[in-house]
Amino acid sequence: MAPLEHYIILSCILFGLGIIGFLTRRNALILFISIELMLNAVNLMLVAFSTFKANINGQVMVLFIFAVAAAEVAVGLAILICLFRQIKTVDICRINLLKG
């Protein structure tokens, strides 16, 4: 079995990719995918620790995250579709209604 460090590194890489994707891409769908990526990076970390520390809590947590992520994607996509119907684009740089 691969050592814990490998899992951590992989998880960090995935998380970093997620962050970079989130911060640099302009398509809202890609942002969603990046967010999923980050969530799954965290999931991976949790599962890894759970296994190595022999503690089931981490895996329970992962199941929660799955559920929340699914809900989040559902709501998020719904918003996105509404948004698209309103302004005919999913380019995140064109949407700044929350400007203070």
Add this chain to the structure above:
Amino acid sequence: MEKYIFLIPLFPLIGFIINGLFGRWLGKGVVSFLGCMTIGFSFIVSFFTWIELKSLPVENRVLEQVLWNWLTVGDLKMQLALMIDPLSMLMILVVTGVGFLIHIYSTGYMAHDESYWRYFSYLNMFVFFMSMLVLGANYMVMFVGWEGVGLASYLLIGFWYKGNENADAGKKAFIVNRIGDFGFVLGLFLIYITFGSLSYMDVFPKALEMFHGGELAFNSGVLVAICLLLFVGATGKSAQIPLYTWLPDAMAGPTPVSALIHAATMVTAGVYMVARSNILYSLAPDALLVVGIIAALTAFFAATMGVLQYDIKKILAYSTVSQLGYMFIGVGVTAYWSGIFHLMTHAFFKACLFLCAGSVIHAMSDEQDIRKMGGLAGKMPITYLTMLIATIAIAGIPPFAGFFSKDEILWRAFTFPYYPVIGKIIWVTGTIGAGITAFYMFRLIFLTFHGEFRGTEEQKKHLHESPFSMTLPLMILALLSFAGGWLGVPHVIGERLGHFPNILEQWLHPVFAASEEIVEKMAVVPNYPVAVEWGLMAFSVAVATAGICIAWYIYMRRGADLPQQLAQEYAPLYQLIHNKYYLDEVYDYMVVKPVYYLSIVLWKVVDAFMIDGIGVNGPGWLVKRFSAGVSLLHNGYLQTGGAFVVLGLVAITCFFIYW
């Protein structure tokens, strides 16, 4: 009888309330009946009270009636109480008596006014407050009357409120009086703190007791301060320098009002107050000195201002100011009774003069400029005769009333025990003033009643003697101006006449006895030979006669050109006096305008800009600016927000790793 003292103020109060509330619907007959009869009843009650008071032994001549406990807070116990002693008895008889006559006169004078009922309700209100002032058994009740008569005066001066200058004059009177009252009220506080009470029955015995016990030094600072503060009130109410300026303006009111309020009664309240507080004043000669000097200056300067006026009422107004000065000279040189004596005779002849002036104005269709009159004597014989009597009285020609009272004052000034030298100076000023008085009063008579008529044809056609309701009071008052002085015949004359007593001095003696004792104890009362008194008397009569002769020469003998010549020759002096020494202008520039502009500055700069602009809206503005700056970060782009989240994550991580 003392159970019924309250009736004296109550009747006018009833008249005021009924006329004030329902007068509009009552009709002139009922209104004037109510207005006059209420005062008449008060006079009758006063008269019977006088009989009662006379029957008491001399030292017990005080009647007191407590109406109710007015104000009780801690050690302050104030009763709404009335008191009658010889002094207030005399005052109330003058107030209700002269008041009654003037009410009757008013029924004729105001007959054509649309607000007839309002006039009579105000007039009744005045008599109510005046009787409270006079009858009050403590300074607090006096103050109630004191401010109340000010209110009545305000309302009556501005009675014809359509004219802005009338309303202005009323306001000026009220505010100047308020300045005086400011001093008065502080004086009351100081009395209260010093003697623990405001009731006459407590304050004066306490003052004597403290004085004899050595707790309160003669002429001590507290006493002088009390007396001076009270005198500030008196300068306001009784139109002395420096607060006299409201009185000439107050002539904007109806003429009977000027007669009642601004000549006979209200303006003498200050004299009454000083006489009432005679014990305090006698204990504080420095205050008396100030009173005497200011009074002498007022008597003199007001007389000079009277010389160059052309408005018949303004002349009388300045003459009132000047005569009030004489009264204050009297009380200021510890001759309290002579001040009150002059107050009484002045009430008679000045009321008579004003009412005559009213009669003239009435006949001249509201013309007040004496340059446009002349030759009225034939058309209005009763008015002329009565006015002449009153004028001789004010000029101080024996045996008319003014001679006795004025001469007594001047004689007592000459023998002022506390400050003999100052007393002589006051005497000189007063005597010159008396000469000027004789001059300008006869100038008034000559210009108004003699010579050619100088008015319009329209006015000439209209000339008529006034109705009986107006001439009756004139005749009664003229009679009193003639004979009123015999109540106080000086001893030197009285002895010659076969022990003719000085009735008034004896009557008032119980009130002023303690003061006389103090004066005798603390100063040497000078003892001049009888010849000096006779000499001074003759001298002042001579001065008055000289004044009359000069007036006759200038205005009768030489005709109209001489006054103008003189005016051109002494132009600066003429301008100075004609413009009343520019005092109104000085006040305007020194007080009124600065306060006004200060207020504007306070409002616009301090309030709106500094406090509200910087202090209150400033922080609001700061918060707004700050949030405007911060909200730049919040640009609405999802990824900016994401970047901050990441930065926060990094920061927190660093914090946990490196802390």
Add this chain to the structure above:
Amino acid sequence: MSTPILTYVTFLPLLGIPFILAVPQGDRDTRGIIKGIALLFSIITFFASLRLYFGFDPDAQGFQFKEQHDWITQYGIQYHLGIDGLSFWLVLLTTFLTPITILSTWRAIDHRVKEFMISMLVLETAMLGTFVSLDLFLFYVFWEVMLIPMYLIIGVWGGERRIYAAIKFFLYTAVGSLLMLVCIIGLVYFHHEQTGEITFNLLSLYGTGLPRLYEILFFAAFALAFAIKVPMFPFHTWLPDAHVEAPTAGSVILAGILLKMGTYGFLRFAMPLFPEGSAFFTPLIIALSIIGIIYGALVAMVQPDIKKLVAYSSVSHMGYCMLGLYVLNQQGVEGSILQMLNHGISTSALFLLVGIIYERRHTRLIKEYGGIARVMPVYATVFMIITLSSIALPTTNGFIGEFLILLGTFKAGKIMAALAASGVILGAVYMLWMYQRVFFGELTNPKNFNLKDMNLREVAYMLPLLILVFWIGLFPNFFLEKMHPSVNRFIAQVAVEDVDAMPPALRNAEAAEKGKHSVEEACH
């Protein structure tokens, strides 16, 4: 315990709300019904509060009609009501003015009548609650609740700049109140440190001895909250805005009662809770009061708007109240309480009168008028009487109050009294000048030719105020005798010399007694 009369009085106005809600909002008739219900309930409240008058024992030192129930027991918060001579007349003033105010809105308010009347009734309850609470927490709740209906009254039914005025009013007062809340908690904390008991009971907290620094700080925070409400110079600028923008009813309640909350707060809370802090700030507060008296009068003098003039005159008059409180002698304090009533009567009456003419002409600018005494004689007369009361003419109420305050001040310091008394002169100047410009002179503005004089309804609600003007002026003892014992106790509580001489727990007999009770309770 007998009938909880204070609870009845306090919450009776709220009882009207369901009835008002039941009426459909719509045409004129229902508006009349809504107003009628509100009026009815406020009148019932007034009569209920008269019961307080007949039951009030003028000789009792302590609180009367006390009601005490546990509310939030963990934190020692109680539902604790009671009145004494300090608050008695203020409660009556509140119940007396509210019906008058509601009657005055009969024609002035014609949209959202239902909401307006509900706001008025909630406001009345909150004001009464503030005056009768003896529990700091309860007091604070009422204090803050009071803001909301007032905010709405200004913000919804106000003039042109109503939003600005309402927000200014709300923020200004809330800022002060929040600091006070912090200090209430701080005070309770210190009390807990000393006695081990958590309580918001005012009577227990009176005895708390704080370190000097905290006493000063806490007093400052309380004083700020109350000074804003009074309003004292320089915290007064919300007042002119609020008054000018508020509808007549709002101005009346604001001037008549809300401002008294400030002085009442000093009287009941700030001064007795922190006597040392109060003593520390005495010179400052006296100075600010005197500045307020003169400054308010001067600024009032040059106002072009009648309502603003009256607002600034309030600053001046409330300066007298504060001065009277702080000279700490019986004349001063009783004069101050009486002056609160006087101001509640006279200034409310002035606002009502301004409202009457505003309803007819829709302007408050002095220069728009002139000479209207001819067309409105009754109105001119009533206005004159109220003017005289406001400038403290003897035989009116204002005189008694100012006389007592100035006398008390004179005892404390002669120069102070002289300065303060100059406000009396200025008061005459600005009121009479305004009166002259509005009522005297020629009737020039054609819009004023056909002004209608006061109608019966307007006379009906002015009459009680006029009667009170003379009642207080002629028989002040009727009002003052109810205050004597409480004022004595107040002065003993606050005067610092006595405090130093006594151990903190004995500062107040009642507090000590209360302390005993709680100890006993703890033993059980």
